[in-house]
Amino acid sequence: MDGQQKGDMDEDRSFDNIDVQRLFIGAGCNRVVNTVAWGPSGLVAFGAHNAVAIFQPQAARILITLPGHKDIVNCVEWLPRNKDIYKDYGSLEEQFLLSGSADGVIMIWAYLPSQNKWRQVLQVPKSHEKGVTCIAGAMLNNLNGLFASSSSDGTVYVWEVGFPSQSGGDCNLSMLQTIHVGTRTMVSLALAELPGNAADWILAMGGLDNKVHLYVSERKGKFVPACELKGHQDWIRSLDFSIPAIAEGRMEIFVTSSSQDKTIRIWKISFHSSLSEHIEEAQSIHSISLKTYIEGPMFKLGTSVWQVSLESLLVGHEDWVYSVSWQPPVKSCIDDNNACWIQPQSILSASMDRTMMIWRPERKTGIWINDVTVGELSHSALGFYGGLWSPKGDAILAHGYGGSFHLWKNINLSIEDWKPQLVPSGHSAAVLDLGWAKSRQFILSASHDQTTRIFAPWERHKDSKLEISWHEIARPQVHGHDINCMAIIKGEGNHRYVSGADEKVGRVFEAPLSFLQTLQHTAWGHLGKQDFNNGDIQILGANMSALGLSQKPIYVQASTTRASVASSQDFSDGMETIPEAVPVVLTEPPLEENLAWNTLWPESHKLYGHGNELFAMCCNHEGKIIATACKAQSSNVAEIWLWQVGSWKAIGRLHSHALTVTQMEFSHDDHFLLSVSRDRHFCVFRLDKNGTDEVKHELIARHDAHKRIIWSCSWNARHHVFATGSRDRTVKIWQIKETKSESNVTELLILPQFSSSVTAVSWSPRSNF
Numbered sequence: 001m002d003g004q005q006k007g008d009m010d011e012d013r014s015f016d017n018i019d020v021q022r023l024f025i026g027a028g029c030n031r032v033v034n035t036v037a038w039g040p041s042g043l044v045a046f047g048a049h050n051a052v053a054i055f056q057p058q059a060a061r062i063l064i065t066l067p068g069h070k071d072i073v074n075c076v077e078w079l080p081r082n083k084d085i086y087k088d089y090g091s092l093e094e095q096f097l098l099s100g101s102a103d104g105v106i107m108i109w110a111y112l113p114s115q116n117k118w119r120q121v122l123q124v125p126k127s128h129e130k131g132v133t134c135i136a137g138a139m140l141n142n143l144n145g146l147f148a149s150s151s152s153d154g155t156v157y158v159w160e161v162g163f164p165s166q167s168g169g170d171c172n173l174s175m176l177q178t179i180h181v182g183t184r185t186m187v188s189l190a191l192a193e194l195p196g197n198a199a200d201w202i203l204a205m206g207g208l209d210n211k212v213h214l215y216v217s218e219r220k221g222k223f224v225p226a227c228e229l230k231g232h233q234d235w236i237r238s239l240d241f242s243i244p245a246i247a248e249g250r251m252e253i254f255v256t257s258s259s260q261d262k263t264i265r266i267w268k269i270s271f272h273s274s275l276s277e278h279i280e281e282a283q284s285i286h287s288i289s290l291k292t293y294i295e296g297p298m299f300k301l302g303t304s305v306w307q308v309s310l311e312s313l314l315v316g317h318e319d320w321v322y323s324v325s326w327q328p329p330v331k332s333c334i335d336d337n338n339a340c341w342i343q344p345q346s347i348l349s350a351s352m353d354r355t356m357m358i359w360r361p362e363r364k365t366g367i368w369i370n371d372v373t374v375g376e377l378s379h380s381a382l383g384f385y386g387g388l389w390s391p392k393g394d395a396i397l398a399h400g401y402g403g404s405f406h407l408w409k410n411i412n413l414s415i416e417d418w419k420p421q422l423v424p425s426g427h428s429a430a431v432l433d434l435g436w437a438k439s440r441q442f443i444l445s446a447s448h449d450q451t452t453r454i455f456a457p458w459e460r461h462k463d464s465k466l467e468i469s470w471h472e473i474a475r476p477q478v479h480g481h482d483i484n485c486m487a488i489i490k491g492e493g494n495h496r497y498v499s500g501a502d503e504k505v506g507r508v509f510e511a512p513l514s515f516l517q518t519l520q521h522t523a524w525g526h527l528g529k530q531d532f533n534n535g536d537i538q539i540l541g542a543n544m545s546a547l548g549l550s551q552k553p554i555y556v557q558a559s560t561t562r563a564s565v566a567s568s569q570d571f572s573d574g575m576e577t578i579p580e581a582v583p584v585v586l587t588e589p590p591l592e593e594n595l596a597w598n599t600l601w602p603e604s605h606k607l608y609g610h611g612n613e614l615f616a617m618c619c620n621h622e623g624k625i626i627a628t629a630c631k632a633q634s635s636n637v638a639e640i641w642l643w644q645v646g647s648w649k650a651i652g653r654l655h656s657h658a659l660t661v662t663q664m665e666f667s668h669d670d671h672f673l674l675s676v677s678r679d680r681h682f683c684v685f686r687l688d689k690n691g692t693d694e695v696k697h698e699l700i701a702r703h704d705a706h707k708r709i710i711w712s713c714s715w716n717a718r719h720h721v722f723a724t725g726s727r728d729r730t731v732k733i734w735q736i737k738e739t740k741s742e743s744n745v746t747e748l749l750i751l752p753q754f755s756s757s758v759t760a761v762s763w764s765p766r767s768n769f
Helices: 003-011 082-086 275-285 290-295 513-519 556-568 592-598
Strands: 036-038 044-048 051-056 061-066 073-079 095-101 106-112 117-123 132-141 144-151 155-162 172-180 186-193 201-207 212-217 224-229 236-241 245-247 250-259 263-274 298-301 304-315 321-326 330-334 339-342 347-351 355-361 368-375 384-389 395-400 405-410 418-421 431-436 443-447 451-462 465-478 483-489 496-501 506-510 539-544 551-555 603-607 614-619 625-630 640-644 650-654 661-666 672-677 681-689 695-704 710-715 721-726 731-738 743-750
Touching: 036 073, 036 384, 036 395, 044 073, 044 095, 051 073, 061 117, 073 132, 073 144, 095 132, 095 144, 144 186, 144 201, 186 250, 201 236, 201 250, 212 298, 224 298, 224 304, 250 321, 263 321, 263 347, 304 368, 355 384, 355 395, 368 418, 443 483, 451 483, 465 506, 465 513, 465 592, 496 614, 496 625, 513 539, 614 661, 625 661, 625 672, 650 695, 672 710, 681 710, 695 731, 695 743
Parallel strands: 132 186, 186 236, 236 321, 321 384, 431 483, 483 614, 661 710
Antiparallel strands: 036 044, 044 051, 051 061, 073 095, 095 106, 106 117, 132 144, 144 155, 155 172, 186 201, 201 212, 212 224, 236 250, 245 250, 250 263, 263 304, 298 304, 321 347, 330 339, 347 355, 347 384, 355 368, 384 395, 395 405, 405 418, 431 443, 443 451, 451 465, 483 496, 496 506, 506 603, 539 551, 614 625, 625 640, 640 650, 661 672, 672 681, 681 695, 710 721, 721 731, 731 743
16 A cells, blocks of 8 residues: 555544434335334334334335344334324323234334434343234323234233333333134234223234134233124234224224125124123023024123124125224314313225225215225235324325335315325335446335335425425336346446346346436436437337236337327226336326336346346446346356447356355446455456457456355445455455556455444445545
């Protein structure tokens, strides 16, 4: 290292003035039924792989992720809940969130609204042996809560939790009971307080035996079986209680259940009589009468007898009904000291038929009917896994098969008018690759959810102020295979990239005219010098067939005809035929309906040559060469192919590695190509152009650099210095030293060991070393 390099390194070693701020989080929702919850604070919590993510619907932005779980987050539950608004919990400074994961672990998180801070309170000490399928909770009083958790291990745990009176304190947790349900796993739970002042509780369970099981408990007592509700013909997927009510002098509470048999049932649990009255009635009958059988089963709790009857059967969905919930209570009147709360007769259901429905009883007949239907009816939607009410009941949220959110808000107070709203988005599976556009205008990412996505900053007006927020603005590729890698093509010309998936073909995509015009409306759309004319682009967008993997171009002159044809076609009967995409120029961040189908990029070329699935690729800084590599178990297959941008011909094959090449990168001057591999070696190739169609390459270094797999590598932006990161939890810095006769690589230093595998490294473009 020369004197100038040392001086630059010493100058840049001062990190005291570095300020790191989180600008954007993109994440998709787990494909699980109970993994989303809308809290009384207005925040939505959802499972994002192993983390719990929190997003704010008003800002359409994910605020924070809460890491801690080591497996997929299956379910979340707020305490207090939305429906607990009719109770006074003013002394509770913090709100609490429970989360359960696929490895049986339950965690409790605390949120302090006054300071907008989160903390992990505790991990429940006794974990389930298998995945947690559902968590249902309720508040006992200001400082105590009750919750139940179900699991695939055939058990249901009941817990009581004591919350701290001041923020920052610890929670006291005690297990009250373990209920064994056998091999018929319970996948849905609901917990509520029975009407009256006796503090009696009822627990509803539903699962694989097609029955709703009711358990009851007196205060501080154990839950005991009360009765079974039969009627559904398939698995019970969701249960929800209304708030307790006293109607015409009778105490009652409703529970609604949804099933994979496509139906919803509303059950009424009402006070029947005292125990003494019930005994006298039974003695006078001497046997079970037909009237008793029709009215429904009874159960006793303490000195009371309760009866369960079927209130209504709701039929309207065409596929499994995964979610059902009562609208949160609303304030009806306020006297001098107390507020009166009522339970709105509105039920929200979400189904795999890609619709959500709001059910209400008809005013004249009292028959429950489908009053509102919303949904995402395009080709991209594969059904909804859950639906939720906002705390005020003026908005509804669904999460879908692909990890997407769908939000509708009632914007009219006098007449219901539900309009779709902007929501955050992101990948629903592992993100394997990402990169900045050549002019830094946007970020392109590739994922195992079989999509590539583009995120960019957007200027939005909020409260008469101009704010910049990040949003997904395009989904260039929706594929049929998991996408492992991609490379943005730099240099002159239109925006292009190459992607590699679990197939042997590399695919080249080019930005259509609709995207280029949309990009001008983003906050950073003016950055960089555009060296091409939009008028030369004759492709407006792209379309894909139902069974194909290729995305075909939609030309500008044909766009008007295609739009009119698409608008006139009816695709509600099935997925055999696919509607035409209608690319448009976006002047505001797009909704999921546009992203999934109308923002595709056309595929311009295919790169054939590799014998296995593509795994890594990169582009040189001049934008003239693409390097690709595939999964390999031998040195013959682990070769690196070089492709010429433009002609897309193979111009070189580099041999050195024995196993899969995990990452590659060109040096800042494009003289060297660095590659790292599962064989624990890195290789450095010198590249020299030999004519327009040929590249001369030479292996100058092959080092056994780490003790475990090398996952990542990165070049320094100003010198021939590079870094490698490995599963052995180390990052090593290397330098190429060149003389007239030879070139060699030396190790400069090893960074302090990390606590886990190093899977990604990247050098700042402005760094000196």
